[in-house]
Amino acid sequence: MKFEQLIKKISYISAKKQNDFEIKEISNNSKDCSHADTFAAIKGNVLDGHKYIEDAIKYGAKTIIHTEDIDYLDNINYIKVSDSRKITSEISNILADFPAKKMTLVGVTGTNGKTTTASLIYFLIKEIFGSATNIGTDGAFVNGQRIETPNTTPNIFFINKVLNESLEKNINRAVIEASSHGLDQNRLLGINFDYGVFTNLSAEHLDYHKTMDNYFSAKMKLFEVSKVKIANFDDPYGRKSKELFDDVITFGLNEGSDYRAYEVKKIEKTTHFKVKDQDFTINSIADYEVYNSLAAITCLNQMGVDLKEISENLIKFKGIPSRFQFIENDLGKNIVIDFAHTPVAFDSLFKTIPKDVKTYAVFGVNGDRNYEFRKSTGNVCAKNKVFAVLTTDDNKFDTYENITSDVISGIEEFHGEYIKIENRKEAIKWAIKNANKGDYIVTLGKGEERFLKHHGNEKTYYNEYETILEALREI
The missing domain is CATH 3.40.1390.10 (MurE/MurF, N-terminal domain)
Incomplete structure (x- = not known):
């Protein structure tokens, strides 16, 4: 031009x-x-x-x-x-010729559950309609072909490139994770969504947004540009979104939701529930996966897909890596990788684990989180009687000692148990060695990320799954 x-x-x-x-x-x-x-x-x-x-x-x-x-x-x-x-x-x-206008787009935002919900919606669209694209934390997937992404919500150049590649392959449906940073920084400017999904909101990124009201306002930028708005009615901020936009369609487990899950039962490693008299089964015992599934069920049904057809395809979904992912081992111990990295996500995950076994949580907290966030993370461990193995996450511009002392203040407030082991692999090994058969060892916070940030924003290669396998071999 x-x-x-x-x-x-x-x-x-x-x-x-x-x-x-x-x-x-x-x-x-x-x-x-x-x-x-x-x-x-x-x-x-x-x-x-x-x-x-x-x-x-x-x-x-x-x-x-x-x-x-x-x-x-x-x-x-x-x-x-x-x-x-x-x-x-x-x-x-302008240069990309507005590819978003030529597609059916779903945007997913929220503090926790964005990636799983977006991946599940992408999976269902692909199974039911034949093709789809997904852009988010774990990469961009153009009908299964992966492209590395720099952020949860990449910049507009990357998004337009992926959408145009999709159109060239006759793919006209896409799911995009919309982070609060991405929305606030206009990375999605000019993209209007057919469906916007809000999962939940809890304290995170307050170093950037400063207040929860600012954080919520950033999330609601998605609803401002979405034709169909879908929100978790069990979440206080989901209810608040309904006050702002009276056309919001709701999901949840409580009365009053447009799409309500009821008769929820866990059988071995599956969960069964009903929505509008239709039976559904998911391949997870994690409570929060019911909410992620409800968001996807609501979205696909609003697209015109029958609930029975959604149910038949939902059962095929085996989950995504690092979201309550069990690691096979011959020690008889439940080793789980999960991307949970906020106090609310920790609490949801801990409540999912059976209470007749001991849980060891291996985790660190990012250097850009404030004292209250770190203390709350420690509180959650102690209140759930989880043994905290405090290790390194992305220290960035802070230090391991400073970060850990903040978490410990939260653990000690409720008389919890903990140990400090700075090296992440050694921390994982310690937890595996000290757990008994049937106990849970959950490694939290890194998930599918392929780095640790020890010095500022400089990335050092790290892979949680590979590290656990190394630890098991060494044990």
């Missing part, structure tokens, strides 16, 4: 044209400018893109989007705007 054509389609403060290069691709990463011709300088919470403008030009950028006053170089086009995040999303949608 010509420079003159583009600036007619966007709002800007000033524009300076100094070359005739066409604008074909935009990025906010200077290193991408070896193939992207336009660089957007975005001022974030940690990094300021304006500091990388020279690098972007060296890599090959011909047009610069900026918000601050900068020195202009010859032969480079410049567009000064008031909000570079917003304009970047607008330009990306």
